[in-house]
Amino acid sequence: MAAKKRRKPWLKFPKRMQKKLIVMFSAIAVLLTGLIGRLMYIEYTSGDKYEKIVLSQQEYDSQTIPYQRGDIVDSKGTVLATSIAVYNVILDCSVMTSKDEYIEPTIQALASCFEDLDSNTLYGYAKDQKDSRYIVLKKKASYEEIQPFVEMQEAVDEKGKKVNPDIKGVWFEKEYQREYPYGALGSSIVGFTASGNVGVNGLEQYYNETLNGVDGREYGYLNTDNNFEKTIKAAKNGNTVVSTIDSHIQSVVEQKIADFNETYTGNFREDEPGASHVGVLIMNPNNGDVLAMANYPNYDLSNPRDLSAYYTQEEIDAMDEDAQMDALNQLWQNFCTTYTYEPGSTAKPFTVAAGLETGKVSTGDSFYCDGYEHVGGHDIHCVNRSGHGMETLEQTLMNSCNDAMMQISYRLGSDIFTKYQQIFGFGQRTGIDLPGEARTDSLIYTADNMGPVDLATNAFGQNFNTTMIQLATAYCSLVNGGSLYQPYVVKRITDESGNTISEVTPTLLRETVSKSTSDALKQYMYSTVTGGTAVTAKVDGYSMGGKTGTAQKAGRDGVNYLVSFIGFAPVEDPQLVIYCVVDEPNVAEQFHSTYAQNIVREILEEVLPYMNIYRDEDTTGIHEGWGIKGEDEGDVGDVTAADVANSTAEESLDVPDTTDELPENTGEQPAEDIDPGSDEGQQ
Structure with missing residues (x-):
């Protein structure tokens, strides 16, 4: 007989423990009842408040809304730089593959609308990157x-239902790309941008913060009904310059610079x-406006x-990265x-102006030019080695006479001469609103x-350095009655709606000369x-004044020249000042200022009529009398200190002794090197 299966006895808590458990479970039940009641109370009294908090934490998606960088426009509103909207085509594979019926319509729509998208590649994304x-x-x-x-994706029928509801997972990421409608026009003024809307050179760099805006943000979340809702914080676009x-x-x-370059390319040096x-x-000499600023190369x-x-x-291909950057x-x-x-003879009007302004020279003075002055143990020659003979003050500028300028400098002395250089702004930055303006304080x-030789040579524009903007700014004061204005390239800042935020008013820095001195200089340069030496620059029918310049410089071929004209x-009432510098023209005889x-x-034949400056002379001929066709001063008088360094005392030179504490002449003061990144990064 099989043994009976033994039953396990029920486990029973002692009565004392049972009472404790009953009390504990009762307490828990009371607490749960209280908690449920509290939640019901909160839902009734503050449900909306807490719902908003929860929803704010249920962010489903967010993306940046890029700002639009402000435009750069010319004085009449022509757009020189702008930012246009472009779009990155984005595929959200997780959405497209969430249902099988989405894949085929979406891929076919993409392949049919974008020629460079291959359907096989898109199917690969659906399989490998779902x-x-x-x-x-x-x-x-x-x-x-x-x-x-977009039209295919959003198309609806007559009942308002989507025609292609299964196109899913494609969206467009908006950004802005910088464009320059006129290509190279104004390249040295406008500048460009690198990745991240960082301005490089020109106005793009100087006004970078003004042109940039502030990104916006778009937030998306699922509400209580599981619907997608958006909150948008709009971008603040940049301002227009x-x-x-x-x-x-x-x-x-x-165009005229390009024509010159085309004419003389390969002319002497292949x-x-x-x-x-x-x-x-x-x-504009009357307020400091820069109407045009151009250079070659661009x-x-x-x-x-x-x-x-x-x-x-x-x-x-042979350049390494550093060489390309240079x-x-x-x-x-x-x-x-x-x-x-070194400006050469375009500096002579300032020497004459200083003489007139101080009373060291008067309009009735005459000067005798015998072809040279003996200074510091050297004969410093004039433009005309044989001498110009007796000259009026007016004729000293007409003939571009070095001898007379040196005589004026003796009357002034170094204290007065250097004082007037400072008054005219030489050795100082002009403060123009462009980056990289060269310092010249150590070059004067x-x-x-x-020393005596330095004074003599500075008087006719040698052995001190300037920049084009510095000399042109000073020259404006000579012809406008004596007012030295700070040059500027931006006159107004507006918001994206065209409302003026700030306006630039002309900044008068100081008075340089009296009106009587200005009037005399205008007559002399007319x-x-x-x-005189500037007859080639004359535009028929217009009264003009100006001064030529030729400066000799050391070069690989021994001697090179920088020739110029400022006018x-x-x-009677100057409306423009124009300054042209041609550095090392590609010709056999560089020293002729006629190139400038x-x-x-x-330029003026087109610009003067365009500016509504009317002809004010009856004759179209050139005044007779002096018959000088151009200025060939560089081969006999205007040269650099390099020539003097190898000379001996008492030697007859075309160049003065300039070894007396000559400032370091570096020639070119480049702006800080900037690597703006790759082409792909440009905005």
């Missing part, structure tokens, strides 16, 4: 490119451009890293503000270190254009 939420299918597409897909530049005048200037550099400035703002216009592909920085430089040089003498029109004069004349 959980990916962010795949960039196409970068920087225009709205015209994405429009067919209104420049003083007139794009038509700028285009005329750039496979070399028409000049090492060419710069042209046009200013570059395409839309492709600023392209060196192919100046180097062969073999030369580019080449680009040379290309991006603004010759008018960053390049320093003081009264303490200026005579220089009508019958104004009309004489020709460029100026061709």
